[in-house]
Amino acid sequence: MRARNIVKLIASVDKLDSRSYNQLKDAIEKRDSIKFVSRLLNENCGDISCPYCKSQSIQKWGMRSDMQRYRCKECRRTFNTLTSTPLAYLHKKGRWLEYAKCLKDGLSIRKAAAKCGVHKNTSFRWRHRFLQNANEIKPGKLSGIVEVNELIFAWSDKGSKKLRRKPRKRGYKSPKHIPPKSRVFTLFCRDRGKNTFDDIFYRFSADNLKPDLSTLLTKDTLFCSQNKAVYMKYTKENSVRHGVLSIPKQESVKKDVVHIKNVEKYQFDLQVWMVRFRGVATKYLHNYLSWYREMDEFDFEITTETVLIRAMRPERYNTNHFR
Ligand SMILES: [Zn+2]
Numbered sequence: 511m512r513a514r515n516i517v518k519l520i521a522s523v524d525k526l527d528s529r530s531y532n533q534l535k536d537a538i539e540k541r542d543s544i545k546f547v548s549r550l551l552n553e554n555c556g557d558i559s560c561p562y563c564k565s566q567s568i569q570k571w572g573m574r575s576d577m578q579r580y581r582c583k584e585c586r587r588t589f590n591t592l593t594s595t596p597l598a599y600l601h602k603k604g605r606w607l608e609y610a611k612c613l614k615d616g617l618s619i620r621k622a623a624a625k626c627g628v629h630k631n632t633s634f635r636w637r638h639r640f641l642q643n644a645n646e647i648k649p650g651k652l653s654g655i656v657e658v659n660e661l662i663f664a665w666s667d668k669g670s671k672k673l674r675r676k677p678r679k680r681g682y683k684s685p686k687h688i689p690p691k692s693r694v695f696t697l698f699c700r701d702r703g704k705n706t707f708d709d710i711f712y713r714f715s716a717d718n719l720k721p722d723l724s725t726l727l728t729k730d731t732l733f734c735s736q737n738k739a740v741y742m743k744y745t746k747e748n749s750v751r752h753g754v755l756s757i758p759k760q761e762s763v764k765k766d767v768v769h770i771k772n773v774e775k776y777q778f779d780l781q782v783w784m785v786r787f788r789g790v791a792t793k794y795l796h797n798y799l800s801w802y803r804e805m806d807e808f809d810f811e812i813t814t815e816t817v818l819i820r821a822m823r824p825e826r827y828n829t830n831h832f833r
Pocket residue numbers: 560561562563564565582583584585586587
């Protein structure tokens with residue numbers, strides 16, 4: 511724009527009525543927001559390599575939609591920092607930071623949609639795209655005393671248009687009332703450093719737990735759990751040091767250190783936090799577990815910028831959650 515036109519534009523601001531002034535203000539804020547988000551994503555993308563052939567030999571290739579574009583010298587394809595990430599092909603970039611704040615605050619899909627001025631379907635899509643990478647960010651090892659416990663959820667087809675069973679009245683009095691075929695087990699392992707691992711199982715058995723636990727635990731780990739058959743079998747077969755709490759004797763602490771109070775507190779807080787969603791579909795349960803685990807990792811003081819940057823990380827989503 512020419513200098514004299516800018517002077518005219520600035521001069522006309524005083525003459526605007528309140529409606530026009532607000533429209534202009536919104537347009538400027540929107541542009542600022544897009545620029546801020548783009549800069550945040552451009553500056554925090556880590557080491558850039560070609561998403562197609564993984565080559566490190568790349569060159570800058572201009573800007574588009576405020577995002578830096580690159581070209582791979584090997585395969586000659588162009589890309590930006592969002593290519594092959596969960597945030598690729600999402601629109602309305604200027605509202606992503608506000609949406610990250612909604613995630614941080616644990617808002618429901620409809621409330622987040624209203625706050626960001628997007629459709630509820632967009633809000634739903636954004637939620638699961640933003641949480642996709644959180645599934646990958648789990649501790650690889652736990653150390654010291656590891657408290658282990660499981661939580662049973664009822665299978666939910668929420669949102670599905672084809673039910674494979676008869677509709678039932680909502681809710682069960684307790685997990686014991688859930689029919690065995692409708693049970694979904696979530697395993698929680700938490701060490702005293704507050705590192706938490708979780709996973710979902712359709713069949714809860716020592717053999718199914720083994721792949722997770724054998725990589726998660728070290729030989730110095732003290733495995734603390736109640737004397738449930740699955741844990742007893744796993745620790746016996748794999749020679750894991752086991753601090754056992756007897757359920758019939760109602761033992762809650764043994765030798766001052768053997769207890770599962772931390773993991774029980776984590777599970778209780780998670781269930782309270784999930785009440786706001788009024789039930790979640792089982793196929794998305796892992797996203798909610800990851801969402802809560804991410805919040806807990808930061809003691810619920812994660813910044814909105816961090817939520818957005820973690821959502822961009824290019825690790826691919828693993829769909830094999832059930833065994
Ligand atoms: Zn390439």
